Amino acid sequence: MCKENHYSDRQLTEMIHKGGLRPSAQRIAVLSFVANAKRHPTADEIYGVLSDKFPSLSKTTVYNSLHALVEVGLIRELEIESGNRHYDLAPQPPHSHFVCRTCGKIVDMSMPEGVSEITTPGFQIDCIDVYFKGICPECLNKKQRQNSKLNN
Amino acid sequence: MCKENHYSDRQLTEMIHKGGLRPSAQRIAVLSFVANAKRHPTADEIYGVLSDKFPSLSKTTVYNSLHALVEVGLIRELEIESGNRHYDLAPQPPHSHFVCRTCGKIVDMSMPEGVSEITTPGFQIDCIDVYFKGICPECLNKKQRQNSKLNN
DNA sequence: ACTAATTTTGTAACGATTACAAAGATGTTA
């Protein structure tokens, strides 16, 4: 349920290279951020963090990099909320996502039994996205504490 | 796999009323379109069709209506592609969606066995979205025909 | 080092959505 992976720049460089892309410093940084971030970031979040490291970084570059990395299959787009694409490292065991409707946090969950193997006659299924929406434990706790406060 | 429901204006009016909203002509029309459309429409599509019937219709009204109807739980937002929200009637047996990556068509599918009953300790799960992405039978056919043409 | 191809960058444009305020319609109460 938690991602502890740490991808070294060396690994990331090789991944980008294998994808047929040039491993520019910006691309490595973008991929690194997506790969090692706990929460699946948006282009804007990536830009915000990386522009410290690359003062000249352009938002277009972030978008370019993300597109290129999606193109070669290194990362995946999560369509969680219209108007805000989130990105996730692609070559992982298939998993689903929980989205907290209170704090917006996205948590990796295991993929429900059997879903990955589903086929439907006539349809070619390339990928499966499962999104659980609700309230995460932290927000549930906060809520409870607020409620008990009211009852005192 | 196919929706044949036909909701009368009388039914829709009552649904809106029960939700605590005023059943204005525009709202009824919006809800009717979402309820009876085969493909889950976007705000823009709804506006395009309804502006014939309501020459004075404003796009803002479509958005307002959709928001209000979502608010009271009559319709649901599908987050299929960032930058284009689709809408679906809410009070249906839970189902999943197939999205064709070629023609963009959205097809209702049955909900995979057991997914609706999933619980996770500590999390409050309010709803579950399952999206299959791939190529629909029609587009697969077209592709095949093109390929066989090339081989002649 | 030279050349071609790729990548970055900044600016401008785009499209979906939202904010806002005025005008219009509706429901309620007397």
Place this chain on the structure above:
DNA sequence: TAACATCTTTGTAATCGTTACAAAATTAGT
């Protein structure tokens, strides 16, 4: 039915994520 408060609609302007484009910079291969 008249008066009033409330809810809806409408149009315009603004916002925000994303894309288009062209010039400058970088990289890879000869």
